[in-house]
Amino acid sequence: MMIGPVRNILACALALCVLASVPAPEAWAQQPENLAGADLRGKNFAGADLRGANLTGAILVGADLTGADLSGVDLRQAYLRSVRAKGANFRGANLGQADLTRADLTDADLSGANLTMAILDSARLDGANLQGALLAGARLIKASLMNVSLEKAQLPDADLSQSNLDGANLQGADLGAAQLGFVGPAPARLVGADLSGANLSGANLKGVDFSEANLADAIFRGARLGGANLEWTDARGADFSGARLPWLLAYGAGFQGASFMKANLVSAQMVGADLRDADFRGAHLTQTNLNQTDLKGANFKDASIDEILFHAARNVPGEFQKDP
Numbered sequence: 001m002m003i004g005p006v007r008n009i010l011a012c013a014l015a016l017c018v019l020a021s022v023p024a025p026e027a028w029a030q031q032p033e034n035l036a037g038a039d040l041r042g043k044n045f046a047g048a049d050l051r052g053a054n055l056t057g058a059i060l061v062g063a064d065l066t067g068a069d070l071s072g073v074d075l076r077q078a079y080l081r082s083v084r085a086k087g088a089n090f091r092g093a094n095l096g097q098a099d100l101t102r103a104d105l106t107d108a109d110l111s112g113a114n115l116t117m118a119i120l121d122s123a124r125l126d127g128a129n130l131q132g133a134l135l136a137g138a139r140l141i142k143a144s145l146m147n148v149s150l151e152k153a154q155l156p157d158a159d160l161s162q163s164n165l166d167g168a169n170l171q172g173a174d175l176g177a178a179q180l181g182f183v184g185p186a187p188a189r190l191v192g193a194d195l196s197g198a199n200l201s202g203a204n205l206k207g208v209d210f211s212e213a214n215l216a217d218a219i220f221r222g223a224r225l226g227g228a229n230l231e232w233t234d235a236r237g238a239d240f241s242g243a244r245l246p247w248l249l250a251y252g253a254g255f256q257g258a259s260f261m262k263a264n265l266v267s268a269q270m271v272g273a274d275l276r277d278a279d280f281r282g283a284h285l286t287q288t289n290l291n292q293t294d295l296k297g298a299n300f301k302d303a304s305i306d307e308i309l310f311h312a313a314r315n316v317p318g319e320f321q322k323d324p
Contacts, residue, residue: 146166291312
């Protein structure tokens, strides 16, 4: 009887057929140059070297790019929805107007990449490196950006509403006119983030949680921070001139040398804050709570201080009425 051996031969043949039908990552790396507009959805590029490839407009929906090297690759207008790209290298890549909705870019290197007008809604970028990346007008709604590095990144007009940036590093980043505040169920989170020297001029930051963040020397000129949480932040030397901060929560925050010139601080809660040498000239401070603050050297010239609270405040300026 030859049934046993025949079965084994057939099984081996079937296995070889299956293996032959699955493209190995190395095969894709052999001819990566001309893939513009190619339909590569679901393909396996894990660990592949795709440097120098032209993937403009390519369809890579659901593809596996885990650990792949796409440094300097042209991915303009590419469809990268739901791609798996953990630890992938996109350094200096061009992803302008690419669709990365729900992409997994955990720990990926996107430093210096061009993501202008890219869509990264609900994408996961935890631990990713975006130092010096260009994200002008990019959409990152509901994206997860925990512990991401965005040092010196350019994010003007970017939409980060409902995103999570806890522990993110945004030192020197430009978020001018960016959207991080209420446009839906919840604003963005930046708990413990480093935004020292960042530019958030004109940004929508309503209700954003900055608690325990480093905001030293950050620029918030004309920004909307109504109801934002700045509790226990370090905002020494920050510029809030012309900003709207009604109902701000800033218990125990450090604002030494900060500028609030012509800012709206109506009903803001700044209990226990360090306001030494802060500049409040022309600011609106009606019903603002400055209890237990240190006001040494603070300048309140031409400020509106109706019904201001300053119980147990230290170094109270002469223009304040006595606390009843």
